[in-house]
Amino acid sequence: MATWIWILIVVLALVVGLVGGFYGARKYMEKYLKENPPFNEEQLRQLMLQMGQKPSQKKLNQMMHSMQNQSSRK
Incomplete structure (x- = not known):
């Protein structure tokens, strides 16, 4: 396979991981703060x-x- 395909796969995986991690962490913190108000x-x-x-x-x-x-x- 060409090198540019591997680079594209890595970049896409990084973007998907960052977006998924952001929304997962946000959802977790909203749930935590609802259960344990400050x-x-x-x-x-x-x-x-x-x-x-x-x-x-x-x-x-x-x-x-x-x-x-x-x-x-x-």
Whole structure:
């Protein structure tokens, strides 16, 4: 076989591998972040206390709801 055919096969395999790897990693990270959200209610409460705010349950619920809405839109 000609050398240019081997080069074409290698380049195509590289492109397919890169595209497949990108989408596979993206899907994995979306699933991971959905199962393990970066913030939970207790962490948010501690963050607000460190910033000098007194967190009420209503404010925590609003912030959690807005964070969930923002992550579901993406």
